[in-house]
Amino acid sequence: MKETVAILGAGTMGRGIAEVAALAGHAVWLYDPLEAALERALTEIRTDLQKLAEKGRLVGTVDEVLARIQPTQSLEDCAKAAWVIEAAPEQLELKQELLGQLGQLNPDNILASNTSTFSISAIAARVKHPERVLGLHFFNPAQRMKLVEVVGGLQTAPALLQRALELMQSWGKEPVQVVDAPGFLVNRVARPFYGEALRLHGEGIAKEHIDWILRGLGFPMGPFELMDLIGLDVNYAASTSVYQAFYGEPRYRPHPLQYQRVAAGMLGRKTGQGWYTYPPGPPRPPTPPPVQTQDTPLPLIVGPNPLAQELRARFRHTENAAEAQFVLDCRVKLERKHDFFENLPVVSLVWGHSASSVQAEFRERPVAGFSLVPPIGEQAIVELFAPLSGANQALELAQTYFRAHGHHTLLLPDQPGGVGFRILALLINEAVSALAEGVASPADLNRAMRLGTGYPLGPLEWAERLWLKPVLRALEGLQAELGEDRYRPHPLLRRMVAAGLETFGNLSLAPYAKGDLQTREEEAV
Template sequence: MGAGIAQVAAAAGHPVKLLDNRPGAAEKAVEGIRAQFAKLAEKGKISAEAAQAAGARLIPVEQLADLADAGLITEAIVENLEAKQKLYADLEAIVGPDCIFGTNTSSISVTAIGAALKRPERLAGLHFFNPAPLMALVEIVSGLATDQAIADTLFATAAAWGKTPVHAKSTPGFIVNRVARPYYAEALRLAQEGAADYATIDAVMREAGGFRMGPFELMDMIGHDVNFAVTNSVWRAFYNDQRFLPSLIQQELVDAGFYGKKSGRGFYDYREGAVRPTPRIEAAQAPVGKITVYGESGAAEALAERLETCSLSFSRAPANDGRIAEIGRAVLAVTDGRSATQRAFETGVANLVLIDLARDYTTAGWLAVAVAEQCEPEAAQAAIGLLQAAGFTVCRLADIPGLAVMRTVAMLANEAADAVNQGVCSATAADSAMRLGVNYPQGPLAWADQVGLPTIRTVLANLGASYGEDRYRISPLIQRQFFAGKKIHD
């Protein structure tokens, strides 16, 4: 990370000094960065002259005293509060009064780091994402004592370096590491309740939700030692708030030393000769029965368009109690956070099949479904056949409230809304951070606006009622905007 930040700054035209406490590490880093500049020149992304000039701006140094003339010092040392406090306290005695301190911490309180300084106002978070040269997002994190002018200078600096900076307040996890927790937590709960195997949930989140990686493969890539530690850190920092509750499944992996790709085993087996499991999809079924599409919701319109494309005849009817389609005796509806079995009982529609949220029902290749316990097997087969005829690869999950994509998006939006409501960041910053920092297909608040706050609120309320847990409490911001008849971004 340190080398990546140095590469970004040197490419932007700054002389950059690199210091490492390991003998020879700074020199090796400089060589590696210069090699990266040479590769960029070979690919035609920068000129040979620019690569040579950028490489010449890198200067390895051996002691803190060599940094006396620095205008900005960024650390990327071990994630330890005392170590960071000592480093910056030592630097205060060396650098000039105008030097800015930009900590690259991903989880430690900027306020706490600054508490050890004589001039904590000069310290702010300058949080890059790995790999720094490629990832666009930089979180500019203000501690309690941070001077706004310092935060603004770092914001402008990151922008001048070609990054997309966002302001954040120093609270646990800042923006990305806080708002991202439900992406892992809801998947882990789905697995713990037997909704489906890891490969199937990953496939649904990628192919229906539009996420670049499924939650289990992403945790394996990050490393469970790291991901679980961040979850625990955020959970403890929020005084054991159930919304951030760590998972026993991940605890077991960490205890076993199954950290993911780095150790050869995680949710998946990466050892030589291991076979990657395939998602479980439904066998082909025939769409038997008269087809009716109800209402004009996004899901209904997309289904109608897909049925027309495959020349399957159907009729249209006005909206009727949330159903989007019927085929024979089967009724299809988009999940509202209740299990299919509960909804079938409460509505009196026994042959109920629920479909999950899709990023775009018109183009999605996969779709998850849940079938009510009361549903006749023939009705479930007909509903699945209808979706297959419309071009969906169908994955049947156990009858879990909210299915996979819908409950995850609702919880991501809820957490982002809470961060905005608590003054951590703006709605625009939250959406930008999640798109650029973790490559979400859409910012969670913009996604909630697209799905509709009434739907998100209903899903959260039903999840809370189903589980009886504070974990699914609805953010005051969502409540307020809903009652005002507004979107989050209004």
């Protein structure tokens, strides 16, 4: 017979977790102090189960599954359960009080918190026998999302973490073990997806363009439409929590544009107005133009990196400088961009600098900037940048060339790094930081970001695709031109490039680093 599970809180997350546990065959106590909340939760669960039944995806009947869920307003009932999962509102004192009371009522059951922001160690501090407290961070909606972060506090028993991993697997989830660090794994690594998008918008890039570009990279939603879906207040609270937990680390700093909308009550879809108005919601990305390469101008493609390789493999070009009509310079480091002598217009990759900075290297030639991130999908949008001196022949050539190959182009205000790459580079840098601190293994980190956020690739996988050295050089360039520590490359990335490493699986810290934030087994026994 399967162990009984108690869920504390009948809100969106609580009822979702209760449904998952009941579907897995467990008897479930669903606790909430408000009878109306319990009634609403059971109605929502019934509706969801009926949809599963209609699709032929429900084992048994709706009534059989619902019969396993027993609503209660008594913590004494919940104390009888072998597993207790707290899913109360995000208030530290409330979570400590609830699990503390359960700990007094039963000294032997396992106590878990679904918190997304608070330290498991802090919650456990108020619980009798804190070695039985852990985090089980589900993602919304819990009944659909496969990822669960299994979080060990400083005193959590290692054997308990293994039991939790096995339990989640039996529920059909894909658990990832992470350490008790601010934001855990996914909420921390994902912060630049929102934070850097807000900074780019503050620098004059239209929010629609940012969303279209990120969708073109393969992300299921752009950052602004995703903030509207999550709720600007929820997203802002998560950003603020991580920023405060890291004692003001600049790369987590929330943006005033987001606070302004939260203060105005423009919280996204749930209020009808966020970054977009609902309805109609965000505008759809533009349809790519038809491929018509017959008379397209041919470039000489310069650079050894994967972007240059993919462009050579898929786009028309020439290897003969005498035939070329312009140079497509895919090198990253600005200082390398003056060492060829063909007197042609230059369209330069801007991952590590602005188009205006390139113009200083080629004062006698027309110059434009571009950004494109491999792997290049059919919906990929090419970002184009004119230097501050204005549009010129190089920009016209770039527009004609990329449109002829079936890609929509956007002319954007001149900014170093572009949009898609700049956001991705900071995601990669944050993932490297989490890896260095031992938050998760490289494989688990990539898997968690794919499952928890829908990213097309894990950040470390993407770094390997781009090559680590170009990513490092681009971050160095961004820090130099923008003058902010938020672009500072993580020392681990520097060491890997210096050591000639190309993949994170080759690290000598394998299977993963045991940083100061990690719970060490020898300290827990």
